[in-house]
Amino acid sequence: MNCRKCDQKAVINMRQHKLGLCKTHFLQWLPQQTERFITKYKMFSRADKILVAVSGGKDSLALWDILNEAGYQADGLYIGLGIDGGLNYSGKSLRFSQKFAEARGLKLHTVDIQHEYGSSIPEIAERTPKGVEKPCAVCGVSKRNIMNRVARQHGYDVLATGHNLDDEAAILFSNTMLWLGNYLQRQGPVLEAAHPGLVRKVKPLFRFYERETAAYALLRGINYIYEECPFSIGAKSIYYKEILNRMEADRPGAKLIFYLSFLRARELGLFAEPQRTTSELAACPNCGQPTASPDLCAFCRMVAA
Amino acid sequence: MSMSATIILRDQEFEIKAGQTVRSALRKLEIPNEAVLATRQGELLTDDEIIERNDVIKLISVISGG
Numbered sequence: 001m002n003c004r005k006c007d008q009k010a011v012i013n014m015r016q017h018k019l020g021l022c023k024t025h026f027l028q029w030l031p032q033q034t035e036r037f038i039t040k041y042k043m044f045s046r047a048d049k050i051l052v053a054v055s056g057g058k059d060s061l062a063l064w065d066i067l068n069e070a071g072y073q074a075d076g077l078y079i080g081l082g083i084d085g086g087l088n089y090s091g092k093s094l095r096f097s098q099k100f101a102e103a104r105g106l107k108l109h110t111v112d113i114q115h116e117y118g119s120s121i122p123e124i125a126e127r128t129p130k131g132v133e134k135p136c137a138v139c140g141v142s143k144r145n146i147m148n149r150v151a152r153q154h155g156y157d158v159l160a161t162g163h164n165l166d167d168e169a170a171i172l173f174s175n176t177m178l179w180l181g182n183y184l185q186r187q188g189p190v191l192e193a194a195h196p197g198l199v200r201k202v203k204p205l206f207r208f209y210e211r212e213t214a215a216y217a218l219l220r221g222i223n224y225i226y227e228e229c230p231f232s233i234g235a236k237s238i239y240y241k242e243i244l245n246r247m248e249a250d251r252p253g254a255k256l257i258f259y260l261s262f263l264r265a266r267e268l269g270l271f272a273e274p275q276r277t278t279s280e281l282a283a284c285p286n287c288g289q290p291t292a293s294p295d296l297c298a299f300c301r302m303v304a305a
Numbered sequence: 306m307s308m309s310a311t312i313i314l315r316d317q318e319f320e321i322k323a324g325q326t327v328r329s330a331l332r333k334l335e336i337p338n339e340a341v342l343a344t345r346q347g348e349l350l351t352d353d354e355i356i357e358r359n360d361v362i363k364l365i366s367v368i369s370g371g
Contacts, residue, residue, distance in 0.1 A: 001351045011349035012342075020351060057369060136370075166368070211342055214367040215349060218342065232370025241368050245339040 012215050015252035023219050030216050031066045034204050041189050043202040044158045050074040051156040051199075053147050054100075054108070056093030056225045058217040059162030061100050063205055065222060067160070068104060074160070076101055077150050079143055080112035082120025085230025093225045100222065109154070111146050117303045122231075128305045135231045138302060145299035148289060151199040163203040166210040169255045170240040172262055185271040188263060195281045197290040209255065210241075310360040314341065323360065328352035330362070340368050 001010040003022035010020035021029055037043070044050055050067060054060040054076040067074040078097045083089045094110065101108035114120040121139050125131030131138035151159045168187070175183045191201040205213055217224055232238060247254040265271075281290040284297035286304075291297035296304065312319045312330060321330045327343045327350055341364040343350045356362060 001353050010351050013351045013353070023349070058367075059369070209339070210369070211339060211367045214365060215342055218344075218349065218365065226365075228370060235370040238368060238370045242337070242340070245337045245368075248339050249337060 016256050027219055030212065031070060034066050035070060037207055038204050043190060043204055046072055048157040049155065051151045051159050052076050053159060053161045054078050054097045056096035058224045059164050059205060059213045061222050061224050062213045062217045063160060063162040065220060068106060075107040077109045077147060079146050080110060081139060082114040083122060083229060087227055089230060096223055096225050109150055111150060113142060124302050128302050136235060141298045141302065145289060148199050156199060158200045158202055160202050160204055162205055164205050164208050164210050164213050165255060165259060166241050168206050169244050169259045170237045172259060173240040173244060174236060181271055195290040308358055310356045310358060312362045312364060314364040315366060323356055323358040325356055326352060327354050327356060330356060341366055
């Protein structure tokens, strides 16, 4: 297969777009498309201070690379989760993130959960009822709390995460299976700050398939952690991704259509507004971050458990 | 003379027949095309590429959880 734009051999075939591109043109196309969606969804401008949540994985490092190359003011935040899993997972992820930042002279904030809160994610998960069953839920609550805190403390305008289309479609699939109206209403590439204590969140890579962000990282020579988080083995999100990929194999574009049709339906008002209003959010008496709980927020309750 | 090639995915190695496309080899191994990127000597390959004799095709898994 040859590149659509020149006679060179294509390195990737994006069947959902009927588009094969060579290395040079793919490395132009993906950042151009990212820019297009940043503008289309009014994510941020070059005047904004952006905090990129980096995990050491392909998506977040690819995102940081694209934003940096495009001249955005983007710093990184790495959260050390204290996950070992026999492969020093968190330690390795931190090193990939640090090396990426150092090589480009970028600023990387780091927060080590064990150091700051006295327990690692696996330790918190073990002693909370929610965590024993679903350690990923504990991890999600912790990351959201810390990302918001750091973004506010340092005056960032927006928090950017590396979620790709496969991530978003898998979350949508999961929320749809349970008809979680509140979650469906809020899911999207831009999450506006619903409270003065919350920072806006955006997902600039939400239109790209996972194999495209991986191809970008590979072709750009970005070193990222290849091993999976030990807790993600058997995770529901991976199960849903596999199902969606089976549909994609039969019908190229199925994942993209599923997600974009959802966004359109949401825009047309298919999902009700969440019942909770911003005035019902109060400051957590411990960390000060907005919470719907009348007492400690979910993160502080977990840490204190 | 061997007419085979090798496909590697993480710690698994598969011996396959040369002369077929990447797409065909993946289908026979029941590896979803969407879940991997195929590389030969570090170069990315599209799935219509013919696998030559003695090729070593390294697959990069692209699905991540969390």
